[in-house]
Amino acid sequence: xxxxxxxxxxPQTFFxxxxxxxxALVAGQALFGIxxxxxxNSTSLTLRPVGDIFFYVVPLLAITGIITGNFLFKQKxxxxxxxxxxxxxxxxxxxxxxxxxxTAEAPSLLGIAVYLITRNLFYLFVSGLVVLYFxxxxxxxxxxxxxxxxxxxxxxxxxx
Numbered sequence: 001x002x003x004x005x006x007x008x009x010x011p012q013t014f015f016x017x018x019x020x021x022x023x024a025l026v027a028g029q030a031l032f033g034i035x036x037x038x039x040x041n042s043t044s045l046t047l048r049p050v051g052d053i054f055f056y057v058v059p060l061l062a063i064t065g066i067i068t069g070n071f072l073f074k075q076k077x078x079x080x081x082x083x084x085x086x087x088x089x090x091x092x093x094x095x096x097x098x099x100x101x102x103t104a105e106a107p108s109l110l111g112i113a114v115y116l117i118t119r120n121l122f123y124l125f126v127s128g129l130v131v132l133y134f135x136x137x138x139x140x141x142x143x144x145x146x147x148x149x150x151x152x153x154x155x156x157x158x159x160x
Contacts, residue, residue: 011158014090018097018139025101026138029108029131033124036112045121054114058123062107062130069103072096077147086157089148097139104134 037043049055076096080089111127114120141160144150150158 011086011090014094015139015141015144015158018094021098022101022134022138025105026131026134029105029112029127029134032109033112033115033127033131036116037124040116040119043119043121045125047122052118052120054118054123058107058111058114058126061110062126065103065107066130066133069100072103073100080148086150086154089150089154090144093144093148100137101134104130104137108134 046052073096076092076099080092084092108127108130111123111130115123115127141158145155145158145160148154150160
């Protein structure tokens with residue numbers, strides 16, 4: 001199904017938009033974690049999962065979310081053909097990236113929520129690692145060019 005290219009901004013606006021989305025998602029997770037830390041009294045770091053199913057669930061969901069996000073990202077990009085226009089490529093990349101962001105963000109937010117319930121710093125640590133991963137996967141023009149196998153002319157249009 002072709003993408004409506006009239007709704008896709010020019011490459012420079014596209015990059016600014018996806019960068020703002022990424023920064024907002026990182027900031028939301030980080031601020032939620034920081035606020036949770038400061039409003040929680042008597043925290044502790046417990047690495048003995050006695051009766052705590054979340055001790056296994058939160059890290060497992062974090063790992064699963066990251067792996068699933070990368071898999072879905074690659075699957076979405078595999079749908080591209082060589083005839084696809086730059087704007088359509090960018091639209092597909094943006095959709096794939098937002099899916100990857102969502103699958104990483106959800107376990108991070110769960111970890112922070114479980115930290116608020118249990119007051120165990122372990123969950124905040126897991127969420128912190130996911131936030132670091134999230135920062136690492138942020139949009140970079142060079143990565144977009146690599147992911148989309150852009151031609152020389154497309155790279156010039158993207159100002160890479």
